[in-house]
Amino acid sequence: MTNSIEIQGLNKSYPDFALRNINLTMPGGAIMGLIGENGAGKTTLMKCILNLVRRDSGTITLMGHDNIKEERLAKAEIGVVLDECFFHDTLRPKDVGAILAPAFRDSWDGALYRDYLDKFQLPQGKLIKEFSRGMKMKLSLAAALAHRPKLLLLDEATAGLDPVVRDEILDEFLSFICDEEHSILISSHITSDLEKVADYITYLHQGQIVLSDAKDTILDSYGRVGCTAAQLETIDPADLVRVRRGSFGCEALVSDRKTFHRSYPSLMVDPIALEDIMLFIGKGASA
Secondary structure, three states: OOOOEEEEEEEEEEOOEEEEEEEEEEOOOOEEEEEOOOOOOHHHHHHHHOOOOOOOEEEEEEOOEEOOOOHHHHHHOEEEEOOOOOOOOOOOHHHHHHHHHHHHHHHOOHHHHHHHHHHOOOOOOOOHHHOOHHHHHHHHHHHHHOOOOOEEEEEOOOOOOOHHHHHHHHHHHHHHOOOOOOEEEEEOOOHHHHHHHOOEEEEEEOOEEEEEEEHHHHHHHOEEEEEOHHHHHOOOHHHOOEEEEEOOEEEEEEOOHHHHHHHOOOOOEEEOOHHHHHHHHHHOEOO
16 A cells, blocks of 8 residues: 655754654555644644645655655645635635636536535535634535545644534544545644544654654553652663653653563553653653
């Protein structure tokens, strides 16, 4: 199976920020969650993937096509949903379909678009300015899916949505990849959503990838150790990823909790969620 995304040696510098040596492979038929704090480089990476900004170096391949040399072929198989609906408020869903149909030419499926509008309960004749945020996000998703892309790129697509709408959209993501020929790259601050649907997690921190692996591997391996300051001093720093020291004790992040427990059987190692891993790496200190 062709990898959906292959990124090699990507660098992009701004005066106050830089993506540095990004190497990333996303298999076909998978959902990859892209996490990181604000300003970590998630949106810049998305823009590089879409060739919306000029990179300093590196290559990006989408569905087997170089995104610069074969840009038209690469983008023909991509659907994009950003964190805001960019359709004008004075349009209606039926207008959106009429505008996009000639843009996508033969790949646009008007019947499928209308099916998604019905499925998402979006009135075709209602003005977009009267839609809720959740309805606007569903409209963006319907438009992205209506030309039958093989790869979806989603930038904070579930941000600000209530749990019911988020769950509905997550179910749609799972349906999209069920045939193993479709893939999704989704950037999100809502790590609990990614724990539900993602197959892989990539963590961007200060413009660099600090963690990229199968989600289950990360959640099965990483752990949190709670201990006193004295106990922390007995632990080899090489066995710790990050530490946090407080007035009432210390805690540490470990990358292999089973191995750590064998080495330090008197210390308790608990499973840890993606959000807590982010907090440790983003705010913790080196061991």
